[in-house]
Amino acid sequence: MNVLKFGGSSVANAATIEKVIEIIREQSQKTSLYVIVSALGGITDLLIQAGKEASANKEEYKTTLALIEKRHLEAIKELIPVISQSAIISKVKSELNKLEALCEGVYLLSELSPKTESVIASFGEMLSSFIISEAAKVKGLDIALKDSRDLIITGDTAKITIQYDETNARIKKYAEESNHQIHLFPGFVAMTSEGEPTTLGRGGSDFTAAIIAAALMADELQIWTDVSGMYTANPRLVKQAKPVSHISYKEAMELSHFGAKVIYPPTIQPVLDTNIPISIKNTFEPTDKGTRITKDVSQTQRPVTxxxxxxxxxxxxxxxxxxxxxxxxxxxxxxxxxxxxxxxxxxxxxxxxxxxxxxxxxxxxxxxxxxxxxxxxxxxxxxxxxxxxxxxxxxxxxxxxxxxxxxxxxxxxxxxxxxxxxxxxxxxxxxxxxxxxxxxxxxxxxxxxxxxxxxxxxEVKTKQLNLFVTGVGNVGSKLLSQLEKQKKYLKDKLRLKIRVVGISNSRTMIFNEHGIHLDSWEEELQKGEKANADTFFKKAKDMNIRNSIFVDNTANPDIAKVYKKYLAESMAVVTCNKIACADEYSNYEELQELSRKFSASFLYETNVGAGLPIIDTLNNLIASGDHVHKIQAVLSGSLNFVFNNYKEGANFYDVVKQAQEEGYTEPDPKIDLSGVDVARKILILARESGNVLELEDIENEAFLPQESLDTTSVPDFFESLQANEAHFKKILDAADQQDCRLKYVAQYEEGKAKVGLQHIPVGHPFYNLEGSDNIVLFFTDRYPKQPLIVKGAGAGAEVTASGIFADIIRIGKK
The missing domain is CATH 3.30.2130.10 (VC0802-like)
Known part of the structure; x- marks a missing residue:
């Protein structure tokens, strides 16, 4: 013999009641059943609402009662053939008239006592059980309806206490006298020892089922609801939550006490001593395994249930x-x-x-x-x-x-x-x-x-990262493309799931907590709201998503100013924007301190060498106890590209224009050619080596004529390059005469740093540096004469995006 309980979501309307009757039919072919039902979904709340409206002298209680009547009559008309509806509707209306009279009395007295509220609330189960029993009879089921108030007796106190001796005796007597295959009971309702109607409170229908199951020593107590068992977490808040197949009574008690809405602690108590198994099943997916609750569970399962x-x-x-x-x-x-x-x-x-x-x-x-x-x-x-x-x-x-x-x-x-x-x-x-x-x-x-x-x-096998990406030009768009392309590899090989949940350019921004589709982000972004750096941060903060990373693909100083806010909210920051780390030393140090204080990664490998692991290599040297004495480097892929292609017969303007068009320079090439960009890079390396330097401390030996340095727009800058071709030709000729090549070199040595154009002779490590490659020489205690060399592509949107990608992965692997 099994006891089945169906909650409000399972009997919400005629369609769901049909499913309930089918489940009852199937199980009744194997064993006798004792079935407990809740009120139709939402009806108990409406009943209590009507009572409170009446007690507050609000005429709205009549509208609420009309809605209650409508719900029940609709169920009858859909479940019962027309020929059989009259008597059932008459019975239901008779009960609803009693309910209306009760509410009218409350309205007149402007008082709703706990006893009266219990009586009003009980109408839900009494009506639903009657309708379901009649619908089951129409389907040919051998079913009997019994009022639970005749069986379950409580003490006459404010707290719900079951008189188990009398209750059990009544339940057993009923079972002995009844000869039906299916027995249907309204849940939630009971009677005091003084003969007054009462209710069993929160989870009362579950409690009714547990009391009957314990009294009759049922083979199993089944709780039918709208989810497939007890989950590892609330599936409405945690999408990855999954049903737990088997747990113990004590675990179920703990989970139900702490918010698991499937069952309530009092439900379990009556069956604890009798060791009756409990199954949590899904009315809408009856073949799902669900959750089985027993006294003991295998000790081999995971520690956290x-x-x-x-x-x-x-x-x-x-x-x-x-x-x-x-x-x-x-x-x-x-x-x-x-x-x-x-x-x-x-x-x-x-x-x-x-x-x-x-x-x-x-x-x-x-x-x-x-x-x-x-x-x-x-x-x-x-x-x-x-x-x-x-x-x-x-x-x-x-x-x-x-x-x-x-x-x-x-x-x-x-x-x-x-x-x-x-x-x-x-x-x-x-x-x-x-x-x-x-x-x-x-x-x-x-x-x-x-x-x-x-x-x-x-979910130890897969870690989810959530990215807020600002800047989707050359670098940003390449990054999004790489993320989409590598999605499967990251999940299969690195156990990482990376979602982009926010995107912004200089005009618009979009957000999607569940992830923006990276194959259509451009179309979505065009329809986005107006972009603003502070609003973008506020949105990211309000979304409050785990493992959040802010990714800055811009060169915008206003964006760099917001890093502190992200770090202070424990959001990691990954950036190719050099402005923050090359700002005043106090700002650089504050960002580092915020990163440590709030355990938020602050990674900026691409600040120096695009995709090259220059900062990472330097940090590993320092962390292992080495001391850096000198750094020599070609740190501008754009300048290396320019001087590698500026040869006899070429025009300096044309070479710079080509570098800009191919994405090797900043949108404003003067930033690269003035040496400011390289100065920022060597400043960052000096600071990473443990030195306190400011940008103005970097000696900058400019090769541009003053006319070019004084320009205020990109077109003016390019015009000045054309006008000063003789100046650049003179620099090239001087290098050719010494059989040297031109390289823009950054150097740091014992606390001092400088950048400038140098003549590099044959045999020097910089001489054969091709294309837009970068190279860094680290002279340290361990590498005093033969430096540690890092060399490779140092410019271009693709390699910069890959460097940002690498920093994101580094955070994911922590």
Whole structure:
């Protein structure tokens, strides 16, 4: 014999009730059934709403009652053949008339007592069970409807207490006397020992089913709902959540207490001692395996079974030096809360005894503060303790698992995972059994916390990164193309899933929390909202997504100013924009400090050598204890391209124009040719070597004529290049006469740095540097005479994008 319970979502309307009847039919062919049903989906809320509207003298209660009637009559008309509808509609209307009379009395008295509210709320289950039983009879099922109020007896108290001896006796007697294959009961409703109708409160229909299952020693209790079991996390907030096939009673109790809406703690209690298995099944996918709940579960399963949460929590804090060493404070605190019927969800107390922190439902916070301030009025007046503090807009997130006790480091992993994503922990509670680790966090961080914890404990094979990309010109568009092309490789080989959730250019910006399609981002961006750097940051912050990375593909100083905000929110920053790291040293140092403080990566490898691992190589040298004495480098791929192609017979203007068109220079080539860009690069390398230098400390030996340096626009600059061809020809001839090649060289040596055009003789490492290649020579304690050399392509959108890509992957592999 099995007990089946169908919730409100399973009996929401005629279509879902048809599915319920089919499930009952199929199972009744194998064994006898005791079926408990909830009210039609949403009806209980409407009933309570009508009662409150009536008590507030609002005529709207009549409209609400009309909606309730409409819902039930629609179900009857769709489920019952016309020839059989009359008697059923008559019965339902008769019950609805009683409900209307009851609400009218409430309206006239302007009073809604708890007893009356229970009677009003009970109409939902009474009506649904009647309609379902009649629909089942039409389908030919051998079914009997029994009023649960005749069987389930409660104590006459404010708290729901079941009189189990009398209740069990009544249920057994009914089972012995009934000879039907299927028995249908309204859930939620009961009767007091004084004969007054009452309800079983939150999760009452589940409770009804558990009471009947325990009384009859059922083979199985089945809870049918709209999800395929208990999930590793709330599937509405965590898309990667999956059903748990088998858990223990205790795990189910923990998960249900901490917000898993599938079942409620009282549901499980009646079947604990009798070891009756519970199955959570999906009415809409009846073939899904669901979740089976039993006393014991295999010890080989993963340590964490699920992650659950409760939102709308408030933290109540009682603290003060007068508590230390004085017994009885905790007793008085909890007695005061008990007197007001306030449920305490979480408790934590420091070993110093200086403070007690507890969590209650947000709706009860003010009531808790009033009763506690009154209870400790004397101690507060004497300044022995402080007035009670309330912290609202918080939530509880809990890791649950029977096997957590046997695994070390789970708490540390939980806390570090949250910390890396800027989720601040306000309080911690963990019992000695280690079946539950609970933390209190800000309510706004719930979704992010659940996702990052789920990723850490259930998705260890794949890590998701979320990118906010600004700048989608040459470099940015190439980056997006590379991300799309490498999507499968990243997932299969590196276990990384990279989503672009925000894109901005100088005109518009778009966002999509679930990921922007990289094969159509250009069309979407054209329809985006107006771009703004501060608004882009605010959107990224408000989305509050785990593993967020801000990617700057611009050379915009205004964008560089926003890095601090991202880092302070624990969002990583990846940039090819040199302005931030070449700004005042105090700004550079602040960015580094923010990166360390908030565990947010700040990577800018492309600031110096596009896709070359120059900064990474230097950092590895420093970290391993080496000391850098001198750096010599050709750090401008654009300038190297220009001077490699400026030969006898060529025109300097034409070569620079070609470099610009092929994407080797900045949009304004003067930035490259003036030496400012190279000066920034050697400045960054000097700072990475541990030196405090400013940009003005870099000696810049300019080769451009003053007329070109003084131009204020790109067209004017190019015009000046044409006008000064003789100047550039003279520089070229001087190098040719010495059988040298022109290279724009950056040099740092023992705290001093300079950049300028040099004549490079045959045999020098720089002499045969081709195309737009870069080269860096590191002279250190370990490489005093034969330097460590890094050489390769140092300019171009494709290689710069690949360098940014590499920094993103580096963050993902952390």
């Amino acid at each position: 699920g992650i659950s949460h409760i939102d709308n929590i408030a933290i109540i804090s009682l603290e003060g030096g007068g508590m230390v060493g004085i017994p009885g404070f905790s007793k008085r605190l909890f007695e005061a809360l008990f007197s007001e019927n306030i449920n305490v969800i979480l408790i934590t107390q420091a070993s110093s005894e200086h403070s007690i922190c507890l969590a209650v439902e947000a709706s009860e916070a003010e009531k808790a503060k009033i009763v506690l301030d009154t209870t400790f009025e004397f101690e507060i007046a004497k300044h022995k303790i402080d007035p009670v503090k309330i912290e609202n807009d918080t939530a509880i997130v809990a890791l649950v698992g029977d096997n957590m006790y046997h695994h070390q480091g789970l708490s540390g992993k939980m806390f570090s995972t949250l910390g890396k994503n800027n989720v601040n922990i306000r309080a911690i509670a963990q019992g000695a059994s280690e079946k539950n680790i609970s933390v209190v966090i800000e309510k706004k961080d719930i979704k992010k916390a659940l996702n990052i914890l789920h990723e850490a404990f259930f």
